Amino acid sequence: MALSLSGVILPKLMQQRAFSVSAAVAAIQKLTRVRVVDNSALGNAHHHRPPKVIHVYTKNGIGKVGDRVLLAIKGQKKKALIVGHKMPGARMTPRFDSNNVVLIEENGNPTGTRIKAPIPTHLRKMEGEYSKLLAIAQRFV
Amino acid sequence: MAAACTSRTRQMMGLLRILRNFSQNERLLSTSVLRHNVASDGPPKFTPPSKPVIIDKTQKEASLRRFLSPEFIPPRQRTNPVKFSIERKDMIQRRKVLNIPEFYAGSILAVTMTDPHVNGNMNRFVGICIQRSGKGLGATFILRNVVDGQGVEICYELYSPRMRKIEVLKLEKRLDDNLMYLRDALPEYSTFNFDMQPVHYEITGDVPVNLLKVKMRPKPWSKRWERPKFNIKGIRFDLCLTPEMMEHAQKWAEPWRPYDMLKEYDTSSLEDHIFKEVQENLRK
Numbered sequence: 001m002a003l004s005l006s007g008v009i010l011p012k013l014m015q016q017r018a019f020s021v022s023a024a025v026a027a028i029q030k031l032t033r034v035r036v037v038d039n040s041a042l043g044n045a046h047h048h049r050p051p052k053v054i055h056v057y058t059k060n061g062i063g064k065v066g067d068r069v070l071l072a073i074k075g076q077k078k079k080a081l082i083v084g085h086k087m088p089g090a091r092m093t094p095r096f097d098s099n100n101v102v103l104i105e106e107n108g109n110p111t112g113t114r115i116k117a118p119i120p121t122h123l124r125k126m127e128g129e130y131s132k133l134l135a136i137a138q139r140f141v
Numbered sequence: 142m143a144a145a146c147t148s149r150t151r152q153m154m155g156l157l158r159i160l161r162n163f164s165q166n167e168r169l170l171s172t173s174v175l176r177h178n179v180a181s182d183g184p185p186k187f188t189p190p191s192k193p194v195i196i197d198k199t200q201k202e203a204s205l206r207r208f209l210s211p212e213f214i215p216p217r218q219r220t221n222p223v224k225f226s227i228e229r230k231d232m233i234q235r236r237k238v239l240n241i242p243e244f245y246a247g248s249i250l251a252v253t254m255t256d257p258h259v260n261g262n263m264n265r266f267v268g269i270c271i272q273r274s275g276k277g278l279g280a281t282f283i284l285r286n287v288v289d290g291q292g293v294e295i296c297y298e299l300y301s302p303r304m305r306k307i308e309v310l311k312l313e314k315r316l317d318d319n320l321m322y323l324r325d326a327l328p329e330y331s332t333f334n335f336d337m338q339p340v341h342y343e344i345t346g347d348v349p350v351n352l353l354k355v356k357m358r359p360k361p362w363s364k365r366w367e368r369p370k371f372n373i374k375g376i377r378f379d380l381c382l383t384p385e386m387m388e389h390a391q392k393w394a395e396p397w398r399p400y401d402m403l404k405e406y407d408t409s410s411l412e413d414h415i416f417k418e419v420q421e422n423l424r425k
Binding site for chain 1: 258259281290292
């Protein structure tokens with residue numbers, strides 16, 4: 001339903017939702033619309049289409065928190081890291097109201113300089129790989 | 142020696158005689174005294190012994206609110222009741238260590254749990270309880286809050302060893318048992334300050350009910366909350382739906398449900414029994 005509205009000028013009420021919303025509560029897979037959570041220029045540049053996942057770098061095509069994905073943003077391909085999804089996960093871990101993603105380079109360094117949205121604490125397990133990303137995160141839940 | 146004995150015995154006999162006389166005389170004396178009394182007053186009034194003063198210490202307990210956590214009530218299943226009694230034992234054991242207060246869906250809680258990935262090992266989260274589910278040791282509750290504009294929900298297990306502290310910041314009930322519709326409501330209804338101070342609540346009397354009716358975001362919602370299956374009273378449907386839409390939703394009403402005898406499960410006697418068991422075991 002929301003796909004048909006993407007080309008139309010959104011009414012004022014819908015503009016309250018500045019991020020993409022998916023109908024089904026499922027983990028991240030191909031063609032899911034995601035919300036870029038850092039302050040990078042590419043992530044915050046307004047485009048007529050929301051950023052979509054085109055590949056998930058896991059054995060099965062399902063992306064959970066801490067998995068790398070390939071996004072299509074503004075006509076370009078960009079790697080990203082999932083930092084939160086709508087699907088309920090392990091019992092004591094947070095569940096977010098939107099599928100959040102942080103843009104990343106090939107070596108694992110984040111593109112932006114600050115992450116304002118809350119990040120789950122169990123992401124700290126990948127201290128070695130994404131230490132810079134965890135350093136720019138401002139809030140842990 | 143024999144002479145001493147005999148003299149003593151003679152003395153004893155003499156004493157006894159005197160005593161007997163004296164007793165007889167006493168009787169005579171006593172009867173004469175009574176006769177004297179009878180002449181002056183009526184029969185002697187019987188003064189009953191003073192009644193013992195009963196300090197009713199149980200008065201406070203009786204006026205306390207009777208609350209049995211919903212996870213104690215076993216579901217209607219074909220399992221052995223021994224399983225539920227063993228689980229109840231473990232739950233009571235855990236409750237002796239960790240204080241799990243009384244709370245309902247709609248209360249605001251602050252939960253502290255151990256987290257190896259945090260500096261000081263403790264992770265604190267504040268939120269509104271939107272759902273309490275699960276029976277026995279696997280009982281859970283979901284806390285919802287909006288943090289930095291992002292809605293976050295965490296499902297906590299009540300009896301997990303990782304739970305350190307559960308505080309009730311505001312004890313109240315809402316119009317529904319399940320507040321999942323807060324996901325589709327305006328974010329102001331789910332935002333709670335992390336530094337919120339606990340609000341004093343009474344331990345006697347009824348739990349305050351918050352009659353708040355929530356304003357929703359425009360449709361589509363995650364579930365069709367207007368349908369009678371959810372039986373939601375805490376949404377302002379008049380602001381977001383037309384009367385035609387409300388009537389259309391009534392098509393999914395199942396009016397036979399309250400009369401379905403196979404779905405009946407009366408837990409009142411079971412609740413009483415379990416409540417008494419839990420109270421006496423907690424005191425031990």
